[in-house]
Amino acid sequence: MSEIDHLVANAAIYEERFDAGLPIPPKLQIAVLACMDSRLRIFGMLGLHEGDAHVIRNAGGIASDDAVRSLIISQRILGTREIIVIHHTDCGMERFTDEEISNQIERETGVRPPFAFGAFQGVDANVARTMDALRGSPFLPHREDIRGFVFEIETGHMREVLA
Amino acid sequence: MSEIDHLVANAAIYEERFDAGLPIPPKLQIAVLACMDSRLRIFGMLGLHEGDAHVIRNAGGIASDDAVRSLIISQRILGTREIIVIHHTDCGMERFTDEEISNQIERETGVRPPFAFGAFQGVDANVARTMDALRGSPFLPHREDIRGFVFEIETGHMREVLA
Numbered sequence: 551m552s553e554i555d556h557l558v559a560n561a562a563i564y565e566e567r568f569d570a571g572l573p574i575p576p577k578l579q580i581a582v583l584a585c586m587d588s589r590l591r592i593f594g595m596l597g598l599h600e601g602d603a604h605v606i607r608n609a610g611g612i613a614s615d616d617a618v619r620s621l622i623i624s625q626r627i628l629g630t631r632e633i634i635v636i637h638h639t640d641c642g643m644e645r646f647t648d649e650e651i652s653n654q655i656e657r658e659t660g661v662r663p664p665f666a667f668g669a670f671q672g673v674d675a676n677v678a679r680t681m682d683a684l685r686g687s688p689f690l691p692h693r694e695d696i697r698g699f700v701f702e703i704e705t706g707h708m709r710e711v712l713a
Numbered sequence: 714m715s716e717i718d719h720l721v722a723n724a725a726i727y728e729e730r731f732d733a734g735l736p737i738p739p740k741l742q743i744a745v746l747a748c749m750d751s752r753l754r755i756f757g758m759l760g761l762h763e764g765d766a767h768v769i770r771n772a773g774g775i776a777s778d779d780a781v782r783s784l785i786i787s788q789r790i791l792g793t794r795e796i797i798v799i800h801h802t803d804c805g806m807e808r809f810t811d812e813e814i815s816n817q818i819e820r821e822t823g824v825r826p827p828f829a830f831g832a833f834q835g836v837d838a839n840v841a842r843t844m845d846a847l848r849g850s851p852f853l854p855h856r857e858d859i860r861g862f863v864f865e866i867e868t869g870h871m872r873e874v875l876a
Binding site: 580596628655 | 716719720721723724727728731734737740741742743751756760761764768771772778779782783785786787789790797803804805806809814818824828831851854858862864868871
């Protein structure tokens, strides 16, 4: 039995207690933009229930075009009005540079990937930069209530970045 | 107290039971690519624990450039080898067309957004298309173990898409 088969078996247990019939628009009108890191259990951390909030995640939790695309749909089609940005300490994105990974890929595949990887140094500044990018997006109708946080992997504490 | 303040208060409770000190590389060497939908509680659904798997989420759970960027980092920097794609029935992405939302935004802001929105019809085909795109990406070193699922919002059942 592969690891994925185990997860599928877990899903069959979850099915028994799933709250079916919830509507599409998130109840709290909130979207979370967070890093993909495996130690960030977003629903558990924030006390969210099924149906409460959109959760958008990528490497770093950055305001990529795709995150902005998702937030546009979240706000314009599905009625969310607030955004929570969550990055974290001890992030894999601080362990390499864009140059290094692009070189590695070009060496192995012969092709240089046509995009930036978003490696960074300094998580507080990265949260501030992400909030700035969202606040500057003309396509998002709701940009007043954007708040950013750093989740501290060392302690489990989530602290706000005021910027 | 705003809704976000409530979530921050929940995070302070979560902090008490957070398992600090887990390493960066996901223990199960798995990355999940799923829709941002508020009814998809990925950790709970799959029985994941903190530290087990990367979770990448966007509107639709599609293989966007940003999702591929995240998966490249997941595999090349942080050692994951398998990918689970999870889309779902009753998706907001089936409720509009790219043309409609682009027109709406152009009318309101005067600028046509420079990207596709990924609206779709037919969730099974969309899962298959996402798996195809990942399997075709030359930048991902591990493409043998990619499996795709539809989570049925009406029942809580997760079924595999064989493609």
